[in-house]
Amino acid sequence: MKDRVSTNMYNVNFHYLRHIHDICLKLGLLQSYSTRSAERAIGFFKKHIKQRVLPWSNAANIIKRHLITRAYHCMYVEEEVVEEVEEVEEEEEEDGNDQYTIPNGNQELELWDWHYAMLDMYSNKYNLFRYLQKYWHNQFNDSRVLTSTLDTRIRVGKWLFKTDTVFRCKEYPGMAHKLDTLVKLRLPTRGRSNSTAFYFGELILFFTHSYQGNERQLCLVKLYGNLQMTKYGLGVRTKYGTPYGHRTNTNTSESDKFIVTGCENILGYAGLIKSSLHPGHYYVIYPDMIPGDITLGNIRNV
Numbered sequence: 001m002k003d004r005v006s007t008n009m010y011n012v013n014f015h016y017l018r019h020i021h022d023i024c025l026k027l028g029l030l031q032s033y034s035t036r037s038a039e040r041a042i043g044f045f046k047k048h049i050k051q052r053v054l055p056w057s058n059a060a061n062i063i064k065r066h067l068i069t070r071a072y073h074c075m076y077v078e079e080e081v082v083e084e085v086e087e088v089e090e091e092e093e094e095d096g097n098d099q100y101t102i103p104n105g106n107q108e109l110e111l112w113d114w115h116y117a118m119l120d121m122y123s124n125k126y127n128l129f130r131y132l133q134k135y136w137h138n139q140f141n142d143s144r145v146l147t148s149t150l151d152t153r154i155r156v157g158k159w160l161f162k163t164d165t166v167f168r169c170k171e172y173p174g175m176a177h178k179l180d181t182l183v184k185l186r187l188p189t190r191g192r193s194n195s196t197a198f199y200f201g202e203l204i205l206f207f208t209h210s211y212q213g214n215e216r217q218l219c220l221v222k223l224y225g226n227l228q229m230t231k232y233g234l235g236v237r238t239k240y241g242t243p244y245g246h247r248t249n250t251n252t253s254e255s256d257k258f259i260v261t262g263c264e265n266i267l268g269y270a271g272l273i274k275s276s277l278h279p280g281h282y283y284v285i286y287p288d289m290i291p292g293d294i295t296l297g298n299i300r301n302v
Contacts, residue, residue: 048099057107062099064164100155102208102215109217109263111157111206112166119152126204126220126258135218135260136211145211155208160219160263167266169203169219179251184267184286185221187259189301197297200224200243200270200284201256206263217263225255225299227284229292241291243284247272257299 020030027033048062049055100111122128129150137145158172168174170181181203189195201223208217224247229240247253251272268287275281 050101053104054107058101061101061107061110061161099161100157100208102217105215106217106264108163110161111155111208111217112159112161114155114157117154117156117207119150119154122205122220128205128220128260131220131258131260132209132218151210157206160203160206160217160266162263162266165268167203167206167269169206171205179272180269182270182272182284183221184270185223185261185265186267187261187265187297187302189297191301197301198294199297199299199302200227203266204258218260219263219266220258220260223257223259223299223302224253224284225257226253227296229296239292242289243294243296244275245282245284246280247282248280255299257302259302 024030045059045062049059098113100114101107101109119129119132133145133150136150137143139145156171158169160167160169167183168180174180179202182200183203185199185201186196187199189197201221204220204222206217206219208215210216224245227243227245230242230244231238231240245253270284270286272282273285275283
């Protein structure tokens with residue numbers, strides 16, 4: 001080949017081609033040991049690593065996100081829908097809107113399938129501006145937020161990826177007709193400094209918002225307000241068991257309360273079990289629950 005190809009055209013690639021015949025005789029077909037698919041996978045992950053701070057953490061999250069997404073679709077989404085989702089994801093990846101992590105923020109929190117939106121789009125339905133203003137007001141010891149103008153632009157995500165879990169919100173529900181937005185939260189409470197308590201509520205919307213250059217990963221939550229703990233024993237021997245409350249057929253209650261809080265306060269999924277003895281009586285369950293292991297907070301203190 002070297003003698004038949006011009007010197008200007010002959011390069012190292014032609015030299016490698018001369019060895020393919022011997023390699024196939026010794027090792028078999030190239031497809032059986034080609035690393036082309038691995039290089040493609042490396043290129044996929046490399047393209048999505050965008051954080052200059054803690055890039056190794058960003059890379060780990062991307063790999064976990066990719067694996068969890070595949071497992072999630074295999075378990076909860078029909079095969080026909082998976083094909084459509086994969087096509088949409090490929091188009092969105094070209095635009096760079098597949099996932100978003102706040103620069104220099106919590107690298108364990110990612111918005112998936114995000115887009116820009118305006119607060120006004122959710123004002124009539126949720127009065128989001130009011131709850132967002134209250135959230136920022138609680139972050140300071142003065143009234144600067146009440147006398148300033150909030151930025152009306154937000155990033156809205158369909159899903160939230162936190163550590164090893166994918167969370168959904170009611171604004172973008174799943175294909176399955178089931179309650180998959182109820183979560184357990186640990187929220188700061190008014191009164192004592194640095195005091196927190198446990199709450200349960202439904203995730204309504206995931207978004208990010210900036211105030212005075214400080215961007216936060218936030219979520220709109222509908223807290224269940226009439227929950228209490230089952231009790232057994234008397235006097236000083238009284239012990240607490242499982243959270244429970246009364247819900248209507250549409251899973252609502254007059255004591256429910258909307259708030260905006262940080263996504264870092266989400267602890268994990270929860271569920272409801274209907275009582276067979278008391279009408280409208282539901283028990284709240286969650287992973288690794290132990291009777292009396294939490295202290296429910298008063299919804300008025302949030």
